Amino acid sequence: xxxxxxxxxxxxxxxxxxxxxxxxxxxxxxxxxxxxxxxxxxxxxxxxxxxxxxxxxxxxxxxxxxxxxxxxxxxxxxxxxxxxxxxxxxxxxxxxxxx
Ligand code: SF4
Numbered sequence: 001x002x003x004x005x006x007x008x009x010x011x012x013x014x015x016x017x018x019x020x021x022x023x024x025x026x027x028x029x030x031x032x033x034x035x036x037x038x039x040x041x042x043x044x045x046x047x048x049x050x051x052x053x054x055x056x057x058x059x060x061x062x063x064x065x066x067x068x069x070x071x072x073x074x075x076x077x078x079x080x081x082x083x084x085x086x087x088x089x090x091x092x093x094x095x096x097x098x099x
Contacts, residue, residue, distance in 0.1 A: 040079035041099045044071045048093035055085035055094060 042063060044055075051069040056062075061078040064071045064085065071094070073079070085094050 039099050040076070040081040041095075041097050042073040042076045042079050042085070043095045043097075044073060045093045045095075046070045048091040050091055050093075052090075054088040054090070058084045058088045060084070 044064075049070045051066055051071065053066055053071070055071050056064045056066060060082070061075070061080055063073050063075045063079050065074045066072070067074070079096065081096060081098065083096050086092075086096055
């Protein structure tokens with residue numbers, strides 16, 4: 001399990017629908033903000049993925065599994081949008097976009 005460091009500058013949450021993770025505002029799945037249900041699309045470029053498993057280790061909600069030596073976002077519906085996987089991926093194989 002990765003070590004989670006909360007941003008010490010952030011002392012409270014502005015909205016009960018938001019949470020802080022890794023120093024960022026993130027939106028839990030199915031959060032309703034302004035009447036819109038928000039989610040995250042996680043994509044892995046398999047040509048860039050080296051299968052080092054860094055994203056598997058860092059993801060707090062176990063979105064990734066290694067399948068045939070490549071990261072596969074098999075539990076994408078659990079994504080919190082923290083982008084920790086994007087940050088640890090040395091080959092920039094992962095993208096996370098709000099949908
Ligand atoms: S952004 Fe990446 S590390 Fe964060 S929850 Fe989603 S898949 Fe996991």
